[in-house]
Amino acid sequence: MTRPELTGAPFDVVVIGAGINGLGIAQDAALRGLRVALLEQEDLCSGVSAWSGRLVHGGLRYLEQYDVRLVRESLQERERLFTLAPHLCHPVPLMIPLFKHNRRPGWMVELGMVAYDALSVGKTPPMHRVLTKGRAAKRFTGISHDGLQGAVVFYDGQLELAERLCVELAVDARTNGAVIATHVRVDAPILADGRVRGVRWTDRLTGETGETHADLVYNVAGPWIDRALAAEGVPVQPRLNGGTKGSHLIVDPFPGAPTDVVYYESRRDGRLVLIIPWMGRYLIGTTDIRFEDDPSTARCDIGEAEYLLGEVNALIPEAHLSLDDVLFTYSGVRPLPYVPDTAESSVPRSHVLHDHADTGIRGLVTVVGGKLTTYRQLAQDAVDDIFRRRERPAPPCPTRRRLLPGAQVADLAALRRSLAARSSLPADVVDRLVRLYGSRAVQVVDLVGADPALAEVVDPRSRLIAAELLFAVDTDLACTLTDVLARRVLVAFQPGHGLESVDRAVQVLGDHLGWDEDRRRREVDGYRTWLQVLAVPDPAGPRSESFGAGATVTTAARSATAAAGARA
Structure with missing residues (x-):
């Protein structure tokens, strides 16, 4: 058994x-x-949980639905995450450009921001600021000036590694x-x-x-x-x-790209679009489409991709993004209640x-x-x-103040210096370990101390070392190669998706776990198959009914293969 x-x-x-x-x-x-x-x-x-925009936010748009309780709860929990998981969650600035075409006038946005700040009393990030057109253009140099009236800058949280x-x-x-x-x-x-x-x-x-x-x-x-x-x-x-599908595109830095998260209204139909700096790249999203099929089959389709690219190109005239610039995509189905005959954004x-x-x-x-x-x-x-x-009195909830396992050291800079001094690992490897594991990086370094061979850099692009692979299966509950690469060491979202190093990774894991050659081959095949969830859509593929063909983008015909997500 x-x-x-x-x-x-x-x-x-x-x-x-x-x-x-x-x-x-x-x-x-x-x-x-x-x-x-x-x-x-x-x-x-x-x-x-892995397919969101990776923002920890109060839900500014929920104010439009008068769901003040949810906004207040979200802001409180956002603040807790800054304290309980500071190695993973940190404040980031968001900019809302104010254009003449916006369906939400500037005064409404500013009023919403006043309420947002009021509901987050005691918060760590600064209060919101209103920028003139000139200051907005200076902060976001690539933004279109057509109809620009100014901007609002406020803060929420980012969880890059959900x-x-x-x-x-x-x-x-x-x-x-x-x-x-x-x-x-x-x-x-x-x-x-x-x-x-x-x-x-x-x-x-x-x-x-x-x-x-x-x-x-x-x-x-x-x-x-x-x-x-x-x-x-x-x-x-x-x-x-009654879940809805949300898709994101991942692209490299591009001309005119913002340094802030940008949250803006589509000129075309008023949808809200996000451009999010993420792990040295950009997430562009998200859509909100009724989805009736198996959630496991959710994929970004060509209509969604064309729409999002077109919106970015309209906001940032020098971007000139096309489907060829999309490195990979991902989609998830939001676990929303079934509320028939209700607009997706209002669920x-x-x-x-x-x-x-x-x-x-x-x-x-x-x-x-x-x-x-x-x-x-x-x-x-x-x-x-x-x-x-169970008809038992509930003990006090301990998670309000319980630091996560990787948050046991407050000064991560001092931790980096300490780990660099006590090991022979290169500085960029130590940086990676602290960024992924926080204070638990000490445990990975201890594995190297016990067996120096585990200092081997398995994936030169990401600087993944062999000790992390063992830590993933021995401590972090991974069972398969895909578990390890996609959800523990996260090379799946790095340039090349670890495909250049997958054979060495499976060798290290196989030797440690006693996998035979057949199991190793199946693990590699399974990972390559999993990468299909990151595929860039085929221009000739199916198109969501919610998105027509009107987005102004250039597409190049190519098909998604098992390694389609590997174009980086």
């Missing part, structure tokens, strides 16, 4: 889904003394007793006498099946929440997921704990909605709910 940790005595709660919300619940529940098992069909942060945040939550949860089982698909809830008694599952790596027992199950599968309940013998449940972003007792399954709760910024508050609400259902 390959998953004995999932069988045996019942757990207090089973959590389905290892996105940011499921991991937050597992961490909080374990810290409050509950026996929790978390099951995930793929890997940590393998779904929508995957690393998820990994640290999982590590903290496991350290405190949670069982984290990845690549285990929940096939159906176990029901008896109208009550949930656990879940049936399949290990997707071995094909083994089994059961994990608990009288509380929290379905936190994001856009897959309905699939998790669609099984034979389960009473018909109401549709809960609520707040979370709901849906109790299935009224439809014949007591003890089953589905978490609907939520967003990256507010994962901790969502988790607190869910764990408080678990204690209420």
Whole structure:
């Protein structure tokens, strides 16, 4: 049996889904003394948590929906992340250009910013500033002057490496007793006498099946929440997921590119578009399209790409971006509630704990909605709910002030100097380790101290060293090569996506884990296949109905292959 940790005595709660919300619940529940098992069909942060714009924000546009509570909650949680994970989350300036064509007049934007500042009393970042046309053009030299009236600059947060945040939550949860089982698909809830008694599952790596027992199950599968309940013998449940697809393009720095995050209204149709500096490149996004298919199949299509490129070219006349400039793309399906006949941008972003007792399954709760910024508050609400259902007083929530594992050293500059002094690792390797792992970089350096061969630079472009590969599987819960490269060491998002070094990486991992040649070959093939999620769309491919062919861009015909994401 390959998953004995999932069988045996019942757990207090089973959590389905290892996105940011499921991991937050597992961490909080374990810290409050509950026996929790978390099951995930793929890997940590393998779904929508990785496919956002990687901003930690209060949700300025939610003010338009008069959702003041969500904005206030988001701003509070944003501030907490600056404290709890300063190695991963930091303030960044955002600019909102004010143009004559904007559907939101300048006075409305400024009024919104006053409210935004008022709702974030005690915040770390500076208050907003209003810029004249001249000052806006001086700060953002590439901006179009056509109709420009000025700009507003304010601050939110950026989480460049969302995957690393998820990994640290999982590590903290496991350290405190949670069982984290990845690549285990929940096939159906176990029901008896109208009550949930656990879940049936399949290990997707071995094909083994089994059961994990608990009288509380929290379905936190994001856009897959309905699939998790669609099984034979389960009473018909109401549709809960109404997710929308959001796509991003990744490009290298280009003429006229901003230094701030730029958040602006499309001249064409009033949609909000973002240009986000990210890891030395730029994210351009995002779209908001109803998506009815399997969330795993979400891809950026040519209509979305042409639209986003056209918008950037209109805002920045010297950019001249074309499809040939797109290095890779990604898409995710937002886990929004199902609200038919409602505009995509108006669907609520707040979370709901849906109790299935009224439809014949007591003890089953589905978490609907939520967003990256507010994962901790969502988790607190869910764990408080678990204690209420177990008729036990809830202990105080510890995550309000609990530093993440990589945040145990406040002075990262001093940590860099210390690690450089105690090891023979090059400065750029030490910089990489501290940026990815924060204070946990010490553990990686200790591996090199114990075995100097692990100082080998496996991927020269990213400066990935062999010790990181072992750390990924021994400590950071990775099971496959794709887990390691895409969601632990993150070379998947670096130039070349690690393809030049993939053979050496699988050799290091294979020697350490005892993989035979067939397993090594399958791991490399699996990673190359996974890279299709980053493919640049084919100009002749399908086009979302929401986007016509009117965007003014140049496209070059080429097809997406398994290595389409590798053009960097």
